[in-house]
Amino acid sequence: MNGHREPHESPGPITSTAGGAAWETSVRPHLSGAARAADGQSHDRPHPSGPAAGPAAGTVVEEEAARWRRLSGRSPWASGVKSLVVAAGAGAGLVRFLMGRDWTAGGIVAACAGAAVLIVAALVAYDLLRLRATRWRLTPDRLELRSGLTTRQHRSIPRDRVRSVDLRADPVHRMFGLTVVKVGTGEHAGDGDEVALDPLDRHEAEALRRTLLRQEERAAAAREEGPVAELRWSWVRYAPLSVWTFTGAAVVLGALYKGLETVGLKRFTTRIAAGLWEWVVAQPLLAVPLLLALNLLVGVLGAGLLFAESWARYRLEREPGRLRLRRGLLTARSLTLEERRLRGVEINEPLLLRLGGGARIRSIATGLGKSSGDETEDAAALTPPMPRALALQVAATIAGTPLPVTGPAPSDSQAGAPLPVTGTTLPFAGPVPSHGPDGLPGGGAEGPASPDGLPGGGAGGPAAPAGLAGHPGAALRRRVVRAGVAAVVAVAAAAVAELTAPWAWVGGWVWTAPVAVLVLGLWHAVVSAGNLGHALGSRHLIARRGAVVRRTVALDRAGIAGWTVTESFFQRRAGLLTVSATTAAGRGHYEVVDVGRADGLELAAQAVPGLLDPFLTREAPSTRP
Amino acid sequence: MSVTGLRPPRNRADRRAVPWWTVQWLILMVPVAGAAVAAYWFLTERPVWLGGVVAVFALGCLTLAVVAPRAAYRVERWEVTDQAVYTRKGLLTHTWQVAPMSRIQRVDTARGPVQRLFGLADVTVTTASSAGAVKIEALDHEVAAELAERLTARTQATPGDAT
Structure with missing residues (x-):
């Protein structure tokens, strides 16, 4: 594999991987718009050498199967560049320290240079030693990795257990054509779960991915289907719809202030802060709106940049048996998720995004949460924020079946929305007795519970859009009562504050707090109750909840590993209960909250036929009018 | 109905x-x-x-x-059928749990020091879900051992990785 040192000059077997590596070879930090467009095209049509490339790529790795191989020899260069950051930080600290000791400028420069050389040399040397100590190989059965300077480790994954191959290349890695490969088995087994090859040659990494996932012969066919979703830059308008837009700039400023302080520029920052404060005090009418506007501007800009870095070149593809997600402007990421690990999708709508008509899709998969715990970003995210209608479409595509949540975007179930009441036409809506006679003769999954034949859910009002059945009015009453209790507590706290606070100005203003609590509480109660909903798809159990962040979960019914039904004292009096489906994937349990007792139990019984049925008590319809 | x-x-x-x-x-x-x-x-x-x-x-x-x-x-009750483990508990908040045999991954029995004086044992049935463990409390320790054996035998007979 020496040829990998100069991949572009060597015509050997490496070029045959071009079909798979196309996007990565054209991916550079200085990528222009035209190049990006060309890059996009190379995906849309099957690469000419695609079908031939696949098997050949496999053999590249396969040929040398039994041989122990090294990681990429260019890794020390990348470590060298990265260590400059550490060296710069250490240099700054050193400058500050030596300035305090009255060193001359020349002495300081010399000391800094010495320290920098030392640090870079040490880190590069460490990386060289690490490379020397690390070997990996791919046998016909297993992927093996020997590593460790002081503690020798030997990790071995059976190839048929490989569930994910994630590629990741940060900007420095990409400068040197390197990629970090993480091979996971998708089990929560802890340490032995993942083998990381840090780093491999870009082409070698791609070839390894293709070999491990055995997609060679099918890759070309998959390409023609087109992607499940692909970035449109207009989605950037959803990026600022987050709390961070309003707080992010202030947070960054605070961190910067602290950071400059530690580097020894405290006098400087203090002077700026003092000047700013004087200005605000002198001209509050001008300064405050201006600062707020500036904060917002920085926030919007930051959100846009973050969106670009995370989601540029976003592309979600369905390959046979798996989903492949590629994204990232500076750091290129490629995640492959086996579909047999997938147990459903979650449609995520935080308040601001929801008001803006957007939504995000997250996957519900087994063994996903822990494996990427070192990364700050959400490993389950499948899409950037995108228009809601499109998100629902993508969710249905990923789920492989139409989900009853699809339909016209609801009016966000805002205040005043009529709640589902007795007698709605939806099979699951309304309190217990309303559908006794007409209800559920079949009992099977395809009985009247299947919402496909429902008339759009219009009868349920905005609370039950497109097939989702709303929950009984008692669910709203519970939430209103809770808001009332919170308000009473706030009133009591305000009274105490007024009586005991030593400042006179507290007197009037303190009473705004209970009012705010009451208003917010009522808003939360109404929206939360309105957002409650559930349905049974042909393959999925769908449950929706949440006021601030609305989550619509479509959980594969085959992935349900049990039920937990809870009924609190107050729920019992209101005829409600909470049905929780436990599963091996995602958060481990997904609830249908505050559903009518009979509806909830019937839903659970039909979602997994035969499981709950033996434990239900039923009443013959003849006993009811 | x-x-x-x-x-x-x-x-x-x-x-x-x-x-x-x-x-x-x-x-x-x-x-x-x-x-x-x-x-x-x-x-x-x-x-x-x-x-x-x-x-x-x-x-x-x-x-x-x-x-x-x-x-x-x-309040506390339990039942094991051929298809599932079924329990009820909770005074103010009633909780019913159902775990199908096909999804059971582990069966544990546990006996605390005081519990041992009374000749009792708990049986915990764990599924692949982090939230799905079902606990049957305070069984006669021989009944518990027998139950654990029965559950283990049944779940081993079921194919699949139970996720």
């Missing part, structure tokens, strides 16, 4: 559960009540009204220790 509710599982905990839980409650409650009385006796001027309050509190603690296990015994 309309659903009216969940029927209670067939089996209760062992009779010895009541004394065992009572001992557990007493281990918790006697120090609490004792601390209240001691604080009243040594740290205050022993006003009569406070004495009444402390007495009511201490008696309440002890009453709870006697009543709660009996109430729990009435």
Whole structure:
């Protein structure tokens, strides 16, 4: 594999991987718009050498199967560049320290240079030693990795257990054509779960991915289907719809202030802060709106940049048996998720995004949460924020079946929305007795519970859009009562504050707090109750909840590993209960909250036929009018 | 037919559960009540009204220790069918749990030191879900061992990786 040192000059077997590596070879930090467009095209049509490339790529790795191989020899260069950051930080600290000791400028420069050389040399040397100590190989059965300077480790994954191959290349890695490969088995087994090859040659990494996932012969066919979703830059308008837009700039400023302080520029920052404060005090009418506007501007800009870095070149593809997600402007990421690990999708709508008509899709998969715990970003995210209608479409595509949540975007179930009441036409809506006679003769999954034949859910009002059945009015009453209790507590706290606070100005203003609590509480109660909903798809159990962040979960019914039904004292009096489906994937349990007792139990019984049925008590319809 | 509710599982905990839980409650409650009385006796001027309050509190603690296990015994039930493990528990918040045989990954029995004096054991049935563990409490230890064996045999007979 020496040829990998100069991949572009060597015509050997490496070029045959071009079909798979196309996007990565054209991916550079200085990528222009035209190049990006060309890059996009190379995906849309099957690469000419695609079908031939696949098997050949496999053999590249396969040929040398039994041989122990090294990681990429260019890794020390990348470590060298990265260590400059550490060296710069250490240099700054050193400058500050030596300035305090009255060193001359020349002495300081010399000391800094010495320290920098030392640090870079040490880190590069460490990386060289690490490379020397690390070997990996791919046998016909297993992927093996020997590593460790002081503690020798030997990790071995059976190839048929490989569930994910994630590629990741940060900007420095990409400068040197390197990629970090993480091979996971998708089990929560802890340490032995993942083998990381840090780093491999870009082409070698791609070839390894293709070999491990055995997609060679099918890759070309998959390409023609087109992607499940692909970035449109207009989605950037959803990026600022987050709390961070309003707080992010202030947070960054605070961190910067602290950071400059530690580097020894405290006098400087203090002077700026003092000047700013004087200005605000002198001209509050001008300064405050201006600062707020500036904060917002920085926030919007930051959100846009973050969106670009995370989601540029976003592309979600369905390959046979798996989903492949590629994204990232500076750091290129490629995640492959086996579909047999997938147990459903979650449609995520935080308040601001929801008001803006957007939504995000997250996957519900087994063994996903822990494996990427070192990364700050959400490993389950499948899409950037995108228009809601499109998100629902993508969710249905990923789920492989139409989900009853699809339909016209609801009016966000805002205040005043009529709640589902007795007698709605939806099979699951309304309190217990309303559908006794007409209800559920079949009992099977395809009985009247299947919402496909429902008339759009219009009868349920905005609370039950497109097939989702709303929950009984008692669910709203519970939430209103809770808001009332919170308000009473706030009133009591305000009274105490007024009586005991030593400042006179507290007197009037303190009473705004209970009012705010009451208003917010009522808003939360109404929206939360309105957002409650559930349905049974042909393959999925769908449950929706949440006021601030609305989550619509479509959980594969085959992935349900049990039920937990809870009924609190107050729920019992209101005829409600909470049905929780436990599963091996995602958060481990997904609830249908505050559903009518009979509806909830019937839903659970039909979602997994035969499981709950033996434990239900039923009443013959003849006993009811 | 309309659903009216969940029927209670067939089996209760062992009779010895009541004394065992009572001992557990007493281990918790006697120090609490004792601390209240001691604080009243040594740290205050022993006003009569406070004495009444402390007495009511201490008696309440002890009453709870006697009543709660009996109430729990009435509520806690379990059942194992060929298809599933089914349990009920909870006084104020009722909780029913169902775990299908095909999804069971592990069966554990556990016996604490005090529990051993009463000849009791707990059986915990774990599924692939982090939230799905089902616990059957306070069985006769021989019944528990037999049950664990039966469950293990059944789940081993079921194919698949239970996720």
